[in-house]
Amino acid sequence: MSTASLSxxxxxWWQGRAVRRFARHRLALIGVVMITALTLACVxxxxxxxxxxxxxxxxxxxxxxxxGQHYLGTDPLGRDIAARLLMAGRTSLLVGVCAMVLSTxxxxxxxxxxxxxxxxxGASLMRMVDAFLAFPSIFLVLALAALLKxxxxxxTVIIAVTSWMExxxxxxxxxxxxxxxEFVQAGRMLGLSRSHIMFREILxxxxxxxxxxxxxxxxxxxxxxxxxxxxxxxxxxxxPSWGNMLNGAQQYLASAPWLAIVPGITITMAVTSFxxxxxxxxxxxxxxxxxx
Amino acid sequence: xxxFLLNRLWQSVILLLIVSIIxxxxxxxxxxxxLAQFALDxxxxxxxxxxxxxxxxxxxxxxxxxxxxxxxxxxxxxxTSFRDGVPVLDVxxxxxxxxxxxxxxxxxxxxxxxxxxxxxxxTHRYSMFDYSATVGAMVALxxxxxxxxxxxxxxxxxxxxWLPAGNMYTIGDGSVLNYLxxxxxxxxxxSLVNVAVWSRYMRSATLDVINQDxxxxxxAKGLTERRVLMKHVVGNALLPMxxxxxxxxxxxxxxxxxxxxxxxxxxxxxxxxxxxGYSDYPVVMGLLMFSAFLTVLGNLIADVVIAMVDPRIRxx
Numbered sequence: 001m002s003t004a005s006l007s008x009x010x011x012x013w014w015q016g017r018a019v020r021r022f023a024r025h026r027l028a029l030i031g032v033v034m035i036t037a038l039t040l041a042c043v044x045x046x047x048x049x050x051x052x053x054x055x056x057x058x059x060x061x062x063x064x065x066x067x068g069q070h071y072l073g074t075d076p077l078g079r080d081i082a083a084r085l086l087m088a089g090r091t092s093l094l095v096g097v098c099a100m101v102l103s104t105x106x107x108x109x110x111x112x113x114x115x116x117x118x119x120x121x122g123a124s125l126m127r128m129v130d131a132f133l134a135f136p137s138i139f140l141v142l143a144l145a146a147l148l149k150x151x152x153x154x155x156t157v158i159i160a161v162t163s164w165m166e167x168x169x170x171x172x173x174x175x176x177x178x179x180x181x182e183f184v185q186a187g188r189m190l191g192l193s194r195s196h197i198m199f200r201e202i203l204x205x206x207x208x209x210x211x212x213x214x215x216x217x218x219x220x221x222x223x224x225x226x227x228x229x230x231x232x233x234x235x236x237x238x239x240p241s242w243g244n245m246l247n248g249a250q251q252y253l254a255s256a257p258w259l260a261i262v263p264g265i266t267i268t269m270a271v272t273s274f275x276x277x278x279x280x281x282x283x284x285x286x287x288x289x290x291x292x
Numbered sequence: 293x294x295x296f297l298l299n300r301l302w303q304s305v306i307l308l309l310i311v312s313i314i315x316x317x318x319x320x321x322x323x324x325x326x327l328a329q330f331a332l333d334x335x336x337x338x339x340x341x342x343x344x345x346x347x348x349x350x351x352x353x354x355x356x357x358x359x360x361x362x363x364x365x366x367x368x369x370x371x372t373s374f375r376d377g378v379p380v381l382d383v384x385x386x387x388x389x390x391x392x393x394x395x396x397x398x399x400x401x402x403x404x405x406x407x408x409x410x411x412x413x414x415t416h417r418y419s420m421f422d423y424s425a426t427v428g429a430m431v432a433l434x435x436x437x438x439x440x441x442x443x444x445x446x447x448x449x450x451x452x453x454w455l456p457a458g459n460m461y462t463i464g465d466g467s468v469l470n471y472l473x474x475x476x477x478x479x480x481x482x483s484l485v486n487v488a489v490w491s492r493y494m495r496s497a498t499l500d501v502i503n504q505d506x507x508x509x510x511x512a513k514g515l516t517e518r519r520v521l522m523k524h525v526v527g528n529a530l531l532p533m534x535x536x537x538x539x540x541x542x543x544x545x546x547x548x549x550x551x552x553x554x555x556x557x558x559x560x561x562x563x564x565x566x567x568x569g570y571s572d573y574p575v576v577m578g579l580l581m582f583s584a585f586l587t588v589l590g591n592l593i594a595d596v597v598i599a600m601v602d603p604r605i606r607x608x
Binding site (some may be wrong): 029227279 | 310311314321430431434436437442443446542543545546564565568577579583584587
């Protein structure tokens with residue numbers, strides 16, 4: 001620690017190198033703009049639209065987009081698709097973000113313990129990660145969702161339980177490489193407790209890769225929710241989600257294609273945004289992983 | 293080689309053991325446990341249920357039950373389907389071919405196109421092509437497979453009428469051409485994600501190889517760029533891709549499940565969903581275990597193949 005750093009004005013976080021690099025990443029910015037717009041629309045939109053997402057109007061069934069004030073048309077029950085889409089966005093985005101938080105916490109915990117303890121404990125934990133990865137995650141999510149009574153909370157937990165392995169692997173590798181570094185030895189010598197060293201000293205150093213993985217996990221979680229809800233085992237109607245809006249779309253594909261097109265494009269947009277942001281963060285935080 | 297093989301085999305066995313523990317845990321998560329089937333029958337009294345539990349050994353400690361279950365799995369007794377009383381392994385066997393056909397054809401497409409995009413992206417780095425491929429791959433990874441299937445059906449079946457919207461063949465017409473005709477759309481849909489993944493990895497694998505000394509030597513010898521690429525770069529870049537092919541197995545299987553649902557393809561994915569609908573838990577569990585088993589086997593084969601072609605791995 002040099003004295004120079006004390007006299008210099010402390011730079012704010014938004015003046016940092018990582019932030020500047022992120023801001024130069026065009027795709028990441030597109031992602032941020034898209035997801036911000038989508039989130040704002042989902043939060044505020046339903047109040048501004050003339051129809052309620054649950055209002056059934058059997059005289060206006062299967063109205064194509066731009067019919068009167070049904071900007072995106074209506075569904076087989078005559079409900080306004082725009083209103084449903086935005087309400088569904090609240091559910092889907094919330095499930096995605098919450099599942100990310102849960103799975104990241106779980107993954108980071110397992111990763112830190114496995115990496116720091118190493119040996120027998122670490123090896124068995126990592127074999128468990130491998131075992132979870134051997135199941136196709138959709139199979140696992142569907143089976144669990146069908147066996148346990150599906151509520152939005154349960155779906156979130158199920159998605160989290162099936163997507164923590166990536167973070168665990170990343171954190172384990174990072175922690176294992178840091179375990180014998182001087183600052184950790186110093187911590188041990190100071191008599192810090194093992195959990196303090198693991199979570200307060202080592203874990204913060206793995207923050208970069210964790211943030212990147214967490215962003216990509218949101219994308220994955222939104223997709224998984226869409227898959228299970230599309231197949232009828234996820235979020236249950238009347239609560240709309242992007243996935244269950246597509247649930248009946250296939251049978252009306254010939255007569256009312258907008259039922260399939262509108263939610264599908266929205267899901268793709270949301271997931272793409274998170275993937276773009278994740279890519280930008282990877283560059284900005286200098287995380288070397290996977291293909292560039 | 294033998295040491296490597298035994299070591300790898302041992303790891304797979306351990307992995308399968310843990311997989312089986314996870315499977316057994318899920319089995320016991322079911323409402324009513326393994327007795328769920330009988331709980332739905334209104335003629336069953338609690339006394340009947342207790343007697344059944346006694347007969348099936350469900351009142352023994354869990355570790356004993358697990359061991360018993362594992363032994364039965366190993367003997368090939370995976371239970372019988374609630375729906376039609378057929379042994380689970382037979383039911384799976386009947387649907388295996390359709391899924392393997394779909395996965396195989398989509399993998400061929402993915403490897404073909406993905407390899408080409410990856411190599412071209414690496415040789416023309418930061419070109420318009422490379423940039424579009426990068427963005428395209430990220431978007432492709434964000435499209436829900438089932439929705440891509442719906443769009444495909446809408447465009448190619450309903451609008452253009454070129455391809456059938458579902459099923460594996462037309463009833464009464466079992467010709468190879470008819471099968472192929474039905475195979476085109478679902479395998480393209482399933483390959484989308486894998487083209488994206490494969491091309492990204494292929495690009496970075498090619499970049500890793502392209503700047504190595506032996507490639508420079510080949511160029512210095514005066515070989516044409518094309519010959520350098522085909523003989524020296526591609527072969528070496530494809531090597532790590534064998535591992536990727538093994539790793540991608542669960543995601544392809546999962547994708548197949550969704551694709552089969554949209555295209556009413558009579559494979560394992562369709563079976564899985566139907567069985568869920570009928571609460572046919574033995575088949576659901578069987579498919580879950582079977583898919584994990586396939587993955588472990590796939591990874592094992594990939595590792596052995598890589599060790600066979602690359603001495604650095606089996607000796608290092």
